[in-house]
Amino acid sequence: MSSTIKKDFDFTAMNTFRICRQRYDYRINRGLVPKRDELPLTFGGAIHKALDELWKQYREHGKYTDVQKAVDIFKGNYTEDTKRDDKRTHRLGEWMITNYAMTYAHQPFKILKVEQAFEIPLPNGNNFIGRIDKIVDWDGAIWVIDHKTTSELGPSYGRSVELSGQFTGYVWAARQLGYKNCVGVIADVLLVAKGVLESSSRARLTPFARFDAYRTDSQIEEWSRNCGLAQDEISKCESANTWPMDGLLSGLCTYYSECPYARICLESPEVRHKIIKSDYNVSHWDPRDKQE
Numbered sequence: 001m002s003s004t005i006k007k008d009f010d011f012t013a014m015n016t017f018r019i020c021r022q023r024y025d026y027r028i029n030r031g032l033v034p035k036r037d038e039l040p041l042t043f044g045g046a047i048h049k050a051l052d053e054l055w056k057q058y059r060e061h062g063k064y065t066d067v068q069k070a071v072d073i074f075k076g077n078y079t080e081d082t083k084r085d086d087k088r089t090h091r092l093g094e095w096m097i098t099n100y101a102m103t104y105a106h107q108p109f110k111i112l113k114v115e116q117a118f119e120i121p122l123p124n125g126n127n128f129i130g131r132i133d134k135i136v137d138w139d140g141a142i143w144v145i146d147h148k149t150t151s152e153l154g155p156s157y158g159r160s161v162e163l164s165g166q167f168t169g170y171v172w173a174a175r176q177l178g179y180k181n182c183v184g185v186i187a188d189v190l191l192v193a194k195g196v197l198e199s200s201s202r203a204r205l206t207p208f209a210r211f212d213a214y215r216t217d218s219q220i221e222e223w224s225r226n227c228g229l230a231q232d233e234i235s236k237c238e239s240a241n242t243w244p245m246d247g248l249l250s251g252l253c254t255y256y257s258e259c260p261y262a263r264i265c266l267e268s269p270e271v272r273h274k275i276i277k278s279d280y281n282v283s284h285w286d287p288r289d290k291q292e
């Protein structure tokens, strides 16, 4: 049983709880991670580090001064394994970074912050913890920018940006940090697809796109209330040490990709501890370290 009631929350913790309470217990409470998935950093995480380097160069010099340095950062943070994954390769990452720098050679805004960490009290006394990728000033309006990698990028992606509670939370956080006229979010999206490497298929794909979405005062207020409700429910589960297997009822065990704890849940309850011991390591979730 948890010895203390959790006070620090990030978006990943709340989102995991909403997907499945059992999954929350495995990842956030117990820190279980599948042994086979332990790569130093995901492809998306390494691309993210490379983009940080590009944006720092642009903030300082008004242009990208050393794109190769960003490529080297990507390669240094991502170990490719073409037997397991022949899509997420060094070649693809290099293409994405160099072509991103060409596509966005001229940024239309002033870059105020790159990687802004925050830890801010919520109205219920808990803390909301996270990191905003970028904060920019675009003709006097403040926007938060979040980099995303995805294997499917089309016009419908914009809908997910409009509906994203994660992004509403970032706008809330930016306002709390003093950017009172933060009006919304821009998702800076990069496509992860082997097809971009071939000129024959590249024309059918959209390798890069940006989607903006405003947030109103009342939407932000509503987000804050919903956070409080989710955290109350987490506290109740902690007090009772009860973690229902929501995914089995909602079908979310295989949503997007298979849940990393499916191997445990597929077994009978009396042998699950053996699967946990043989197939999982413990790496405690740290909301201050945005790696997943």
Ligand code: SF4
Pocket (backbone or CB within 6 Å): 019, 020, 021, 022, 023, 026, 245, 246, 247, 248, 252, 253, 259, 260, 261, 262, 263, 265
């Ligand atoms: S496999 Fe399904 S029930 Fe089990 S933790 Fe994952 S989402 Fe929950």
